[in-house]
Amino acid sequence: MEKVNLKTEKLRKKIIKIFRKFGLNNNHASISADALINAELVGAYGHGLSRLKMYCDRISKKVINPKPKIKTKKISQSISHIDADNSIGFVAADLAIKKAIQNAKKTGIGLIAVKNSGHYGLSGYYAEQAVKKNLVTMIYTNAPPAVAPHGALKSLFGTNPICFGTPTGSKIPFILDTSISMINRGKIRVAARNNQKIPEGVALDKFGKPTTDAKKALQGVQLPIAGFRGSGLAWMVDILSGVLTGGNHAGRVKDPFDDFTGPQNIGHLFITFKTNLFVKNYNTRIKENINRIKRLPKIKGVKEIMYPGQNKFKRFKMNLKKEIKIAENIKKDLEILEN
Amino acid sequence: MEKVNLKTEKLRKKIIKIFRKFGLNNNHASISADALINAELVGAYGHGLSRLKMYCDRISKKVINPKPKIKTKKISQSISHIDADNSIGFVAADLAIKKAIQNAKKTGIGLIAVKNSGHYGLSGYYAEQAVKKNLVTMIYTNAPPAVAPHGALKSLFGTNPICFGTPTGSKIPFILDTSISMINRGKIRVAARNNQKIPEGVALDKFGKPTTDAKKALQGVQLPIAGFRGSGLAWMVDILSGVLTGGNHAGRVKDPFDDFTGPQNIGHLFITFKTNLFVKNYNTRIKENINRIKRLPKIKGVKEIMYPGQNKFKRFKMNLKKEIKIAENIKKDLEILEN
Numbered sequence: 001m002e003k004v005n006l007k008t009e010k011l012r013k014k015i016i017k018i019f020r021k022f023g024l025n026n027n028h029a030s031i032s033a034d035a036l037i038n039a040e041l042v043g044a045y046g047h048g049l050s051r052l053k054m055y056c057d058r059i060s061k062k063v064i065n066p067k068p069k070i071k072t073k074k075i076s077q078s079i080s081h082i083d084a085d086n087s088i089g090f091v092a093a094d095l096a097i098k099k100a101i102q103n104a105k106k107t108g109i110g111l112i113a114v115k116n117s118g119h120y121g122l123s124g125y126y127a128e129q130a131v132k133k134n135l136v137t138m139i140y141t142n143a144p145p146a147v148a149p150h151g152a153l154k155s156l157f158g159t160n161p162i163c164f165g166t167p168t169g170s171k172i173p174f175i176l177d178t179s180i181s182m183i184n185r186g187k188i189r190v191a192a193r194n195n196q197k198i199p200e201g202v203a204l205d206k207f208g209k210p211t212t213d214a215k216k217a218l219q220g221v222q223l224p225i226a227g228f229r230g231s232g233l234a235w236m237v238d239i240l241s242g243v244l245t246g247g248n249h250a251g252r253v254k255d256p257f258d259d260f261t262g263p264q265n266i267g268h269l270f271i272t273f274k275t276n277l278f279v280k281n282y283n284t285r286i287k288e289n290i291n292r293i294k295r296l297p298k299i300k301g302v303k304e305i306m307y308p309g310q311n312k313f314k315r316f317k318m319n320l321k322k323e324i325k326i327a328e329n330i331k332k333d334l335e336i337l338e339n
Numbered sequence: 340m341e342k343v344n345l346k347t348e349k350l351r352k353k354i355i356k357i358f359r360k361f362g363l364n365n366n367h368a369s370i371s372a373d374a375l376i377n378a379e380l381v382g383a384y385g386h387g388l389s390r391l392k393m394y395c396d397r398i399s400k401k402v403i404n405p406k407p408k409i410k411t412k413k414i415s416q417s418i419s420h421i422d423a424d425n426s427i428g429f430v431a432a433d434l435a436i437k438k439a440i441q442n443a444k445k446t447g448i449g450l451i452a453v454k455n456s457g458h459y460g461l462s463g464y465y466a467e468q469a470v471k472k473n474l475v476t477m478i479y480t481n482a483p484p485a486v487a488p489h490g491a492l493k494s495l496f497g498t499n500p501i502c503f504g505t506p507t508g509s510k511i512p513f514i515l516d517t518s519i520s521m522i523n524r525g526k527i528r529v530a531a532r533n534n535q536k537i538p539e540g541v542a543l544d545k546f547g548k549p550t551t552d553a554k555k556a557l558q559g560v561q562l563p564i565a566g567f568r569g570s571g572l573a574w575m576v577d578i579l580s581g582v583l584t585g586g587n588h589a590g591r592v593k594d595p596f597d598d599f600t601g602p603q604n605i606g607h608l609f610i611t612f613k614t615n616l617f618v619k620n621y622n623t624r625i626k627e628n629i630n631r632i633k634r635l636p637k638i639k640g641v642k643e644i645m646y647p648g649q650n651k652f653k654r655f656k657m658n659l660k661k662e663i664k665i666a667e668n669i670k671k672d673l674e675i676l677e678n
Contacts, residue, residue: 113617151644152635164575176571225565232515232647236503250631278452292589296491305490308571
């Protein structure tokens with residue numbers, strides 16, 4: 001985590017204290033707090049403080065294990081399998097990306113599968129860690145049912161993000177972290193909390209009718225990007241992160257907010273490799289790639305062609321100086337959780 | 340290649356003879372003919388016989404090397420780098436997928452980068468080969484400019500397919516092979532040849548205006564799926580297959596039909612891994628995954644929820660029995676090329 005301002009540091013300490021109170025050790029509490037603070041700083045509020053109460057509730061109800069015995073099985077110098085023992089997702093993902101970095105540094109490539117994990121926030125957050133170590137990375141995770149497979153009337157796929165990161169030869173990494181859903185489930189949840197509408201064409205209600213009502217959309221179905229293609233990409237992510245890893249799949253990942261009948265057993269897959277495996281001048285090449293694209297003629301009104309991750313980085317840098325704004329309902333959550 | 344009927348076999352022999360005449364050795368001619376025939380059989384006509392003349396023209400104009408000295412450099416037991424010496428793309432991709440299979444069988448994972456290659460047809464064709472050997476595979480290739488980056492008024496990305504394949508525990512493999520363009524460039528080309536219209540909302544003309552005229556679309560810009568997200572996925576593919584491998588990138592891949600000023604130097608990336616690295620019962624798990632999804636309630640009019648590759652497999656099996664229909668203009672090409 002980058003150095004934050006005093007007020008943010010105070011908030012971070014408060015979150016650590018809360019996680020400690022719920023039984024996480026100091027290291028795990030700190031990893032989890034960092035991930036939540038980072039989500040706030042990049043403006044991904046659906047993955048930030050709005051989830052803190054949920055994590056604590058899941059620990060209380062024994063469906064997140066605050067004292068996990070995480071096992072890392074070495075398959076080869078490049079490949080490892082992590083059984084996260086139902087830890088909070090942040091801890092599993094933090095361990096996995098570190099192992100993926102280590103294996104790639106050693107052998108050129110790392111492949112890490114994780115099972116018995118939970119929601120870990122933003123894939124891009126872990127991708128950034130690999131990119132800082134000068135690695136290319138691809139990350140897949142599944143999630144609770146939110147998107148209907150093409151042709152189906154019922155949600156089954158999660159928003160199943162596809163994440164890809166690479167160094168750019170500049171300070172700002174290229175981090176593509178795109179849900180295959182037309183809209184992020186977290187955003188719908190925030191809209192529902194704040195009684196805001198969602199855009200048209202992104203979701204259906206539980207009867208299969210288009211809706212802009214966030215609450216109805218949460219009970220209904222989110223639409224995949226690009227019809228059959230997006231549905232196929234979501235299916236791919238479910239296979240890579242669920243079927244392959246030993247995690248839950250095919251709609252069996254429980255909704256962390258609504259379903260406390262058991263652990264989520266989410267699966268993740270992390271692939272990392274060195275940038276200089278095949279060319280010596282990767283950084284020069286990617287700089288040239290980005291510059292050529294940025295120099296293209298632009299559509300009227302477009303100031304700059306942005307690469308994925310660029311906007312988020314700007315938001316992060318700007319927010320780093322400010323105080324994190326906390327919604328009233330979340331302030332109440334914090335007070336209750338603290339005491 | 341599966342066994343084809345007598346008439347198809349005759350056509351295959353004819354194509355081999357043509358490639359031989361243009362200087363390919365018997366093995367390379369046979370690999371290339373198989374790929375073209377396969378494209379016809381799966382109904383991907385834009386990647387089939389409609390390209391034969393182009394390949395021969397490029398050989399004649401010395402921008403495809405009929406006698407390549409292909410070099411395979413071993414980076415590790417898992418990782419190899421192929422310099423295809425401007426071979427016809429089919430030959431480079433055939434070698435690469437075989438190497439990717441070999442490396443994965445040996446170490447669990449294979450990562451093969453290819454540079455100085457050309458258009459290789461359908462990624463799915465190579466994915467099938469890995470899947471038949473019980474491997475999961477991911478394949479990336481770039482292509483000549485066809486799609487405008489988000490915010491740009493000029494094409495730069497190719498249709499840059501994302502390809503993913505996995506065994507399913509049944510005869511029909513799961514093969515997702517999806518262009519990030521709203522429409523396949525090959526399909527626009529076929530429509531232009533046959534004076535057919537293309538759907539609305541998939542392309543702009545060279546002035547940036549929406550068009551359904553296939554010829555105008557070829558001079559203009561194809562739109563990416565899902566706006567900024569699709570543009571990001573196309574960018575990812577350009578980086579993985581071009582920047583990383585040593586191939587051309589950032590719009591420098593030449594159009595094989597229109598630009599004979601030099602070789603294409605397309606790059607490809609092949610990733611393969613074993614299905615049983617992390618679970619012992621992968622086939623059971625994926626069968627269950629597919630069955631659960633197929634059993635979902637369906638939208639009115641939908642008979643079956645299909646997984647990627649299923650329709651293509653059905654078409655292939657059906658077409659295998661039939662004679663391949665050849666358009667008149669292509670018949671003429673064949674006659675000229677033969678004599």
